[in-house]
Amino acid sequence: MERALGLPPDLKEGGYTVSEEDKFDVIIIGAGPAGIACAYTLAKEGRNVLVIERGDTAGSKNVTGGRFYTYALDLVEPGLWKEAALERKVTREQIMMMAGDRSVKIDYSDPSFSGEGEMPQSFTILRAVFDQWFASKAEEQGAIIACGIKVDGLIGENGRITGVRAGGDEMFADLVIAADGVNSMIAREAGLVPELSGETIGVGVKEIIELPAKTIEERFGLKPGEGASLLILGCTEGIHGGGFLYTNNESVSLGCVFTPSEAGEHGKQVHDIFQELKMHPAIYPLIEGGKTVEYGAHLVREEGFRGIPKKLYRDGLIVIGEAAGFVMNIGYTIRGIDLAIVSGVAAARAVISGKEPGPAYLEELKKINLLPSMKAVDGYFDLLEIPRMYAAYPKVASGIFNSMYSVNSEVPSGMIKRIRGVLKENGISLWSLIKDGIRGYRSI
Amino acid sequence: MSIQPIEAAELLSLNRFNVDEDEPHIVLDKDICNSKCRLKPCLFVCPAALYKLDKNGEISFDYAGCLECGTCRVVCKEKGIVKWEYPRGSFGVSYRQG
Numbered sequence: 001m002e003r004a005l006g007l008p009p010d011l012k013e014g015g016y017t018v019s020e021e022d023k024f025d026v027i028i029i030g031a032g033p034a035g036i037a038c039a040y041t042l043a044k045e046g047r048n049v050l051v052i053e054r055g056d057t058a059g060s061k062n063v064t065g066g067r068f069y070t071y072a073l074d075l076v077e078p079g080l081w082k083e084a085a086l087e088r089k090v091t092r093e094q095i096m097m098m099a100g101d102r103s104v105k106i107d108y109s110d111p112s113f114s115g116e117g118e119m120p121q122s123f124t125i126l127r128a129v130f131d132q133w134f135a136s137k138a139e140e141q142g143a144i145i146a147c148g149i150k151v152d153g154l155i156g157e158n159g160r161i162t163g164v165r166a167g168g169d170e171m172f173a174d175l176v177i178a179a180d181g182v183n184s185m186i187a188r189e190a191g192l193v194p195e196l197s198g199e200t201i202g203v204g205v206k207e208i209i210e211l212p213a214k215t216i217e218e219r220f221g222l223k224p225g226e227g228a229s230l231l232i233l234g235c236t237e238g239i240h241g242g243g244f245l246y247t248n249n250e251s252v253s254l255g256c257v258f259t260p261s262e263a264g265e266h267g268k269q270v271h272d273i274f275q276e277l278k279m280h281p282a283i284y285p286l287i288e289g290g291k292t293v294e295y296g297a298h299l300v301r302e303e304g305f306r307g308i309p310k311k312l313y314r315d316g317l318i319v320i321g322e323a324a325g326f327v328m329n330i331g332y333t334i335r336g337i338d339l340a341i342v343s344g345v346a347a348a349r350a351v352i353s354g355k356e357p358g359p360a361y362l363e364e365l366k367k368i369n370l371l372p373s374m375k376a377v378d379g380y381f382d383l384l385e386i387p388r389m390y391a392a393y394p395k396v397a398s399g400i401f402n403s404m405y406s407v408n409s410e411v412p413s414g415m416i417k418r419i420r421g422v423l424k425e426n427g428i429s430l431w432s433l434i435k436d437g438i439r440g441y442r443s444i
Numbered sequence: 445m446s447i448q449p450i451e452a453a454e455l456l457s458l459n460r461f462n463v464d465e466d467e468p469h470i471v472l473d474k475d476i477c478n479s480k481c482r483l484k485p486c487l488f489v490c491p492a493a494l495y496k497l498d499k500n501g502e503i504s505f506d507y508a509g510c511l512e513c514g515t516c517r518v519v520c521k522e523k524g525i526v527k528w529e530y531p532r533g534s535f536g537v538s539y540r541q542g
């Protein structure tokens with residue numbers, strides 16, 4: 001087993017060695033935030049935990065937008081966030097609507113989000129950096145993180161999952177936890193997670209663009225250490241999706257998310273649409289002079305509560321994190337990393353409780369507010385399904401502002417008449433506006 | 445270098461890859477792609493633009509440079525992708541930022 005795992009000597013300490021006969025209490029597949037939070041919590045309680053990660057290091061296969069809501073780390077260990085490898089604390093929340101060269105930006109600045117000496121609400125984050133740090137913390141608690149090993153499949157016995165197969169070796173545990181992310185080949189093989197649909201996921205593409213900290217602070221109006229989050233509507237050529245920009249310490253993460261089913265019929269490469277976003281007159285000045293250092297892509301689940309698999313466990317196996325569909329996109333905030341961590345903690349608490357792990361896990365997910373929170377915002381999916389959100393309404397917004405700020409020698413017409421004119425220009429009937437209004441009201 | 449549109453291939457060259465020369469993690473049955481699949485959504489959704497049409501209008505694909513997002517697998521309705529797995533352990537893309 002030692003040979004199979006290729007464990008470096010420093011991972012073998014901790015009071016036990018792994019022999020062929022040994023069985024782990026828990027094997028976790030995937031060293032993302034869900035898997036690591038679970039491993040940390042279990043190892044801290046003295047459980048014998050193995051995390052298997054296919055990347056060379058934890059986080060090396062992972063991409064986020066991204067930002068992270070800090071409370072989740074406090075559930076793992078109070079105060080742990082203080083030493084976490086995070087970027088800037090977000091104090092500016094911005095939404096932009098684009099139409100052609102025009103754009104409208106809402107900029108909400110709230111210094112209290114910096115935590116005012118206490119815990120900041122959220123941070124921008126780079127996953128290769130954060131996950132590796134988080135994994136090192138779980139190791140300090142005694143978890144074994146075995147990187148560079150891909151789990152090929154599960155081992156079952158009389159309907160019960162008893163272990164995993166990896167690179168020709170077999171490893172056994174009382175419980176296997178699938179924390180293998182959005183594509184979750186493992187949870188699908190186990191029959192828990194259904195096949196992904198091109199309508200209910202997004203494909204995100206992202207460039208990391210390096211800029212000096214001072215330049216970032218000047219351009220976004222930030223104090224040192226503070227950050228901005230910018231979400232963009234109307235930059236996807238009408239495809240369901242949107243853009244994002246997050247300020248890191250010395251870079252910005254600029255990206256775009258597209259619904260694959262629509263993007264596949266659009267006739268233009270998602271990469272090309274994204275490249276045009278970089279050159280948009282409202283975006284270019286923010287990144288001018290910067291240097292792209294990495295290009296990433298990842299899927300993200302967009303369905304929210306209704307996309308959670310009907311069964312999150314079977315005998316010997318539990319699913320956590322995005323593999324279990326724990327992502328919340330309500331348009332103006334997008335959450336996933338925090339939910340992953342919360343679900344990892346819930347799974348660990350279920351194991352520690354000594355009860356039957358599967359049902360106990362569901363109970364913990366409720367107690368820790370994860371399922372109730374996702375259920376509370378379930379309707380947003382309907383709101384974000386409105387096709388006019390992604391092209392027509394951003395055009396209406398910029399059209400209205402254009403008419404407000406345009407001055408010439410003509411006699412100005414009344415505001416209502418002008419708004420009607422803008423709606424008509426964009427092919428939106430009063431009836432469809434009312435319908436979308438009712439749908440929006442019901443959704444949220 | 446200032447900000448400008450960058451070709452996908454050039455963007456990929458910024459990333460760190462350890463390509464598994466012995467075992468491709470994605471395999472196509474190009475007969476299916478060329479004869480059965482009219483829409484070829486993979487041409488448009490692959491963030492790395494690894495699916496292309498050659499001069500005869502037939503599909504060409506190189507798994508080196510794959511960002512392992514899985515989008516092609518999901519949109520492949522005609523099942524021209526006959527194998528889609530993550531690369532073997534430690535192979536493939538390694539993000540330094542993520």
